[in-house]
């Protein structure tokens with residue numbers, strides 16, 4: 010409970026509360042009735058939610074929990090995810106509605122209606138089928154944030170294939186690990202993407218991933234690489250294996266009958282950091298997942314599909330992009346902005362320029378972005394007309410009350426409700442959030458569980474804590490969009506999530522119930538770090554550091570950071586027998602940072618690397634990260650009595666100045 014205790018101390022007592030405006034409540038999608046309905050009969054509530062989807066054959070059973078903790082929801086029904094997200098809108102006469110206003114980083118734009126997407130997904134599905142990709146096959150998608158990423162995901166779903174999207178910021182090694190684990194048959198990529206005014210290559214990384222290291226050899230499962238031309242960069246070509254998207258997809262007929270799948274058929278795998286070194290391939294079902302994504306999107310974002318312009322700034326490579334760009338919003342028929350670039354390319358007002366130009370009404374982003382805008386100053390957003398906005402969302406990490414208030418005042422003009430949404434890759438959809446128009450909000454609190462979701466905060470023994478107390482966040486009943494497992498590893502699924510507390514899903518987060526029973530999320534209590542809303546583990550970065558020939562030992566902690574929430578700080582011990590180690594600590598740090606970038610990806614690069622002579626350990630040899638976090642956050646060192654050698658902390662603090670390199 011190290012982390013929890015620490016954060017609890019620092020959590021200031023928030024007394025502000027913002028009641029929903031009557032004008033908003035009068036037209037809100039959500040009403041208090043939702044909670045009531047779910048409270049009276051949770052399963053009936055979910056049955057109604059699932060029935061909003063288009064089913065090929067209706068389901069008769071809601072939940073089968075006989076194989077707990079593996080759930081089956083709506084299992085005897087059949088449907089198709091792409092049919093729900095696209096075809097249904099065509100059938101019901103909404104083909105002319107804009108699905109995406111795509112904004113490329115260099116300023117190129119595309120307007121795509123649901124009918125356009127319909128045509129594209131059918132051609133892409135025929136293209137996949139022509140490559141022998143069918144039901145149950147795995148497809149790795151490694152693309153920039155461009156329309157083809159959405160089309161590729163939906164086309165996989167259409168043929169019953171299971172997509173595994175790998176965020177474009179991951180390295181060749183990380184991509185390879187994910188391709189091998191899922192035994193992907195096809196990789197869909199692009200020549201490159203646009204990043205801060207230059208071209209970022211992707212295809213060469215796929216080539217490296219597939220070739221592998223000498224001791225590893227080529228990826229055995231991959232038959233083809235399908236390459237979207239985005240930047241026009243030259244790229245090496247492996248004849249027979251590599252194919253251009255436009256050659257394969259464009260000539261296909263624009264008619265394709267979706268492959269109807271059982272509700273429990275896997276829709277996708279998404280890899281995420283676990284507490285051990287290897288990423289976990291979490292997999293989600295079709296019927297239950299779509300039910301959770303669509304229902305939560307409609308209620309939390311209050312979507313009015315005819316008039317709203319919705320913008321979720323996440324990348325489709327993360328769960329937020331899966332649930333709240335692709336599946337939830339598209340099932341609900343939303344008109345969205347899809348933006349390829351970064352917030353400050355070509356200038357720091359870029360996002361607000363987009364909000365003004367497309368009259369965005371609903372914005373969903375992360376606290377780290379909000380804090381960055383705070384740093385840049387309110388004068389920048391104030392140059393733009395943000396009056397179209399009517400609802401603001403936050404996700405990915407705890408939002409501090411200052412950032413919450415700034416978001417409300419400067420971006421939302423004091424009129425937009427804020428929904429702070431807590432959930433995880435594992436939960437598939439939002440689990441804790443205010444409902445706009447219903448819930449009075451407190452700055453920094455995610456407030457209350459969603460209707461139909463059962464959450465509690467428990468102590469070490471798994472007993473619910475009283476209001477005003479903190480503990481571990483757990484989910485006490487199965488929910489439709491819950492992960493169905495870790496790809497190929499039932500044992501790891503059970504031991505990771507269900508073994509901490511009997512019969513309860515352990516989320517890995519600390520939380521507090523305030524005196525009113527509202528929930529405050531306090532960050533992870535395990536070795537998972539949250540850097541700019543990206544999930545990383547201490548062990549995966551430690552493994553990478555010790556694989557460098559100079560490093561004897563490494564200990565990594567997540568230290569709090571004003572902008573990114575947490576930042577990676579590494580303590581390394583250099584091998585005494587290593588050759589060619591620079592004498593300057595800053596040069597050692599630079600080389601090791603580059604090493605981590607190459608192995609895992611830029612997102613994992615330590616902010617600070619400290620060269621030290623020892624790391625603090627217990628008598629049983631466990632690294633005491635709590636003490637390292639004290640050092641990284643410039644605090645007095647806490648209790649050292651369990652250290653094998655209590656003097657080690659003095660040595661570490663003494664060695665800092667020489668080795669510090671930001």
Ligand code: WT7
Nearest residue numbers: 329404405406407429430431432433434530544
């Ligand atoms: C972890 C899950 C869910 C999409 C993005 C991250 C943290 C997420 C919040 C929030 C406090 C939050 C938790 C969680 N987290 N949203 N609103 N308030 N913490 O998905 O990569 O699976 O990470 O992100 O620690 O366990 P993810």
